[in-house]
Amino acid sequence: MNKTVKLSDSVYHMYESNGVYCTLIIGSEKALLVDSGFGCSDLPERVSTLTDKPLMVLNTHGHFDHIQANSFFSSVLIHKDDVPLLSKNNSILYKLAFYLLYLSKSSNADKKRYLKTITLRKPKIAYIQDGDVIDLGTIAITVVGTPGHTKGSVCLLDPVNHFVYSGDTVSNHVWICLKESMSVQTYMESLEKLLPLMDDSYQIVSAHSDVPLRTVVIGNMIRCCGNIDVRKSTAYIHPFCKKSFLYCEGLEPLMAQYGVRSFEELFDKIDIIDKDVFRNGEFVSVVYRKDKLR
Numbered sequence: 001m002n003k004t005v006k007l008s009d010s011v012y013h014m015y016e017s018n019g020v021y022c023t024l025i026i027g028s029e030k031a032l033l034v035d036s037g038f039g040c041s042d043l044p045e046r047v048s049t050l051t052d053k054p055l056m057v058l059n060t061h062g063h064f065d066h067i068q069a070n071s072f073f074s075s076v077l078i079h080k081d082d083v084p085l086l087s088k089n090n091s092i093l094y095k096l097a098f099y100l101l102y103l104s105k106s107s108n109a110d111k112k113r114y115l116k117t118i119t120l121r122k123p124k125i126a127y128i129q130d131g132d133v134i135d136l137g138t139i140a141i142t143v144v145g146t147p148g149h150t151k152g153s154v155c156l157l158d159p160v161n162h163f164v165y166s167g168d169t170v171s172n173h174v175w176i177c178l179k180e181s182m183s184v185q186t187y188m189e190s191l192e193k194l195l196p197l198m199d200d201s202y203q204i205v206s207a208h209s210d211v212p213l214r215t216v217v218i219g220n221m222i223r224c225c226g227n228i229d230v231r232k233s234t235a236y237i238h239p240f241c242k243k244s245f246l247y248c249e250g251l252e253p254l255m256a257q258y259g260v261r262s263f264e265e266l267f268d269k270i271d272i273i274d275k276d277v278f279r280n281g282e283f284v285s286v287v288y289r290k291d292k293l294r
């Protein structure tokens, strides 16, 4: 796997571990690292080889797979509504639980690095909110509050590179089923707010996708959420998603072309499916709980 992908002269999309990507944006005066991942890769070293500019670190939200390497930096930016989530996922108890759940097959070096995040001093926290501008010199990044996946989720608008850094908010597969998730309606309203802020030249840099997505994914996800039909949904089994259901759109063409009959089969065959299917939002899915539909 190519661990660092150069998306433009000033943007690097960096594979961290366990299916998570972080993004480095380098302006003329400062650099911004969007999310810090699982904490068990050489991400901090890779960042330091790409830039010697003063570095800011921002968490798009407080989930464990976006924050763990915060400990390698002195301070982080996050929306205040996700600070309780950040604190919970940073606690020793949760860190050990994630270790047992996710890292059993990791290399000893990865395990060692992850465990080091427990012993390091926690970074200082500074708040960001909707409308804030993060000035990197040649690039001014605007924070867009996009509650839904979590209450304090944010997206970042980069008008120089025409990218939106979306964390987990924009993806082909979004979870609105967690205790900390808002309602599906709130999530849709966030996407409806985000979409007019860009034109078709923009691309979405998402935390679980190696390739940028086209803006059409946002429109298709809004439609998918608006169309959620409990009768056409299937039970979604995952330790973090209690009493959850999956609703998806765009599975039929994949059935004809790749013989994929379910979301689980799509997941198994994901490496052989044309990436444009995901880039163009031809397949979108949402995991929800019935109480999030009200």
Ligand SMILES: [Zn+2]
Pocket: 061, 063, 149, 168
């Ligand atoms: Zn998340």
